[in-house]
Amino acid sequence: MLVENVAALGPTQRVVVPELRDRWRELGRCTAAADREAAEQAIADMYRAARLPFAPQVVWCSSPLSLALARAHLLAGGGEPWLSTAAPEGACRSAIAAVETTRALVGMQLGRPVSSNLWDGVRDPRRVRHASWPQLARALAPAVAEELRSQIAGRVQLAVWDSIWSEVPFAVWDALCAVAEDSHQESPAQATKAIEGMWRYLPRELISAHDQFGTFAVLEYLREVCAGQILPEYDAALRLARSAGWAVAYERVCWVSERPEMLRLDGQERLHCGDGAALGFADGWQLHFWHGARVPAAWIEQREQLAPSLALTWSNIEQRRVLGEIIGWERVLAQLPTRVIDQASDATIGTLLECDLPQLGRARFLRVLCATGRTFALSVPPDCASARQANAWTYGLENDDYELEART
Amino acid sequence: MKAIRKVGAQGDVLFRRVDAIPSEYQPATQPGPSGAPPRSAGAVQHLIVAHSESGHHHVIASPDVTLYTGADPFVCFLRLEGADADVEHLRPYDTHETLRLLGQDGGPTCYEVRRQREYAPERDPRMGAFRRVED
Numbered sequence: 001m002l003v004e005n006v007a008a009l010g011p012t013q014r015v016v017v018p019e020l021r022d023r024w025r026e027l028g029r030c031t032a033a034a035d036r037e038a039a040e041q042a043i044a045d046m047y048r049a050a051r052l053p054f055a056p057q058v059v060w061c062s063s064p065l066s067l068a069l070a071r072a073h074l075l076a077g078g079g080e081p082w083l084s085t086a087a088p089e090g091a092c093r094s095a096i097a098a099v100e101t102t103r104a105l106v107g108m109q110l111g112r113p114v115s116s117n118l119w120d121g122v123r124d125p126r127r128v129r130h131a132s133w134p135q136l137a138r139a140l141a142p143a144v145a146e147e148l149r150s151q152i153a154g155r156v157q158l159a160v161w162d163s164i165w166s167e168v169p170f171a172v173w174d175a176l177c178a179v180a181e182d183s184h185q186e187s188p189a190q191a192t193k194a195i196e197g198m199w200r201y202l203p204r205e206l207i208s209a210h211d212q213f214g215t216f217a218v219l220e221y222l223r224e225v226c227a228g229q230i231l232p233e234y235d236a237a238l239r240l241a242r243s244a245g246w247a248v249a250y251e252r253v254c255w256v257s258e259r260p261e262m263l264r265l266d267g268q269e270r271l272h273c274g275d276g277a278a279l280g281f282a283d284g285w286q287l288h289f290w291h292g293a294r295v296p297a298a299w300i301e302q303r304e305q306l307a308p309s310l311a312l313t314w315s316n317i318e319q320r321r322v323l324g325e326i327i328g329w330e331r332v333l334a335q336l337p338t339r340v341i342d343q344a345s346d347a348t349i350g351t352l353l354e355c356d357l358p359q360l361g362r363a364r365f366l367r368v369l370c371a372t373g374r375t376f377a378l379s380v381p382p383d384c385a386s387a388r389q390a391n392a393w394t395y396g397l398e399n400d401d402y403e404l405e406a407r408t
Numbered sequence: 409m410k411a412i413r414k415v416g417a418q419g420d421v422l423f424r425r426v427d428a429i430p431s432e433y434q435p436a437t438q439p440g441p442s443g444a445p446p447r448s449a450g451a452v453q454h455l456i457v458a459h460s461e462s463g464h465h466h467v468i469a470s471p472d473v474t475l476y477t478g479a480d481p482f483v484c485f486l487r488l489e490g491a492d493a494d495v496e497h498l499r500p501y502d503t504h505e506t507l508r509l510l511g512q513d514g515g516p517t518c519y520e521v522r523r524q525r526e527y528a529p530e531r532d533p534r535m536g537a538f539r540r541v542e543d
Binding site: 291292315317364371372374378380381394395396397403404405406408 | 410420422424483505522527541
């Protein structure tokens with residue numbers, strides 16, 4: 001990239017920052033169908049810029065889940081017990097069998113057929129080769145960072161990053177990274193073993209291009225405002241981000257996902273819907289969120305049937321907090337026999353409660369206000385006598401050692 | 409941003425300044441204390457101080473910080489060579505404010521890092537009747 005070193009942003013240059021931010025924010029919320037022609041051209045250009053000898057076969061998938069499952073299944077071909085029906089003559093037959101098995105598994109998991117184009121795209125397993133992503137990665141992501149560091153004075157870099165990077169709403173994609181890892185837990189029992197087997201092969205190395213929205217926004221800023229000329233691979237990556245969902249690049253195959261068909265956010269641009277799925281894809285994959293935290297569908301769809309005790313006993317504390325919010329802390333405490341053992345004047349030290357839980361008996365909980373303004377309930381030992389002591393215990397400290405200078 | 413010289417917490421992670429790092433703790437090569445791969449947010453490679461199951465790690469971007477790990481999964485240590493180190497929370501929503509660990513003049517500074525836990529009576533008491541707070 002050719003950009004003059006800039007000491008500070010001028011007024012005209014500052015005006016563009018919010019415009020650019022809004023442009024990428026809209027893109028992050030986009031639920032339109034991919035522009036496949038534009039995306040495939042961008043992918044071909046990225047491969048050419050990375051000096052790869054072949055234009056890849058582009059495989060379109062309806063969702064990141066379909067993408068991950070099908071790809072993982074292919075990569076696992078041959079060596080897994082659940083592929084025992086694979087023909088012995090080689091990887092091609094194994095991969096075909098894997099595709100068919102995956103199709104059935106995905107169908108079971110999603111409850112409806114996955115779009116046929118995915119399967120049409122992966123039926124030629126001879127074109128699938130593993131592990132050339134590092135070549136693309138080396139060509140793109142670190143280079144972007146290096147260009148930014150070397151070409152721009154520190155102050156301007158910080159100003160741009162602070163204004164754009166931190167505010168581009170890639171919460172959607174960040175959340176998807178997390179949920180892609182545990183969505184198999186909701187699969188039907190008969191499919192669980194097989195899906196766990198292939199989960200080891202899921203792509204952890206790349207979820208592009210939306211993971212790089214902040215970088216793209218900065219690049220676009222440099223091109224438009226600082227009159228910089230960006231290299232062809234950056235331009236291609238920008239075009240891919242604008243035209244499609246996630247992509248996972250391999251030497252001869254590039255897997256690309258459609259965007260979600262439905263996306264709902266709260267006022268802070270966190271994934272959220274109080275009466276249904278917050279994210280939905282064309283293949284039927286739906287995800288439920290409560291103000292950014294992913295939750296099981298039943299918590300939203302059948303919230304009236306949730307047992308209040310779950311808000312004190314659910315294993316994941318973030319989801320436990322969400323349960324408290326969905327059910328309502330007042331309802332939780334009203335429906336369980338609860339006694340206040342100790343209440344600190346400081347809400348971040350909290351209240352020590354004792355209650356009788358159905359089937360679990362007497363237990364003590366620390367109800368505490370987090371520095372982010374959210375309320376949590378933590379299980380603590382029955383011999384904790386004060387809220388401060390309970391706080392100290394949660395960090396493995398004695399009461400006298402718990403003197404915080406700051407909590408964030 | 410808030411700064412501490414002795415004791416402070418960022419969400420479910422507590423930092424406490426100590427005089428020295430116990431000998432049974434050794435420098436860890438990334439990946440982080442739980443074996444999670446380092447995560448890159450944008451251009452910067454982060455040292456993962458506390459791994460989160462949901463990817464919302466607590467990280468330090470400074471190259472002048474070394475992580476020491478041992479057998480206790482609830483405790484690790486940091487050695488700061490510079491004047492300070494900023495602990496960031498990688499979550500796009502409900503983000504914990506950055507916490508600055510201040511160093512001492514004229515030498516490295518050590519901090520103990522303690523993960524928050526909660527009571528879990530269903531676990532084998534010989535293993536400790538508690539579990540790590542998962543977020």
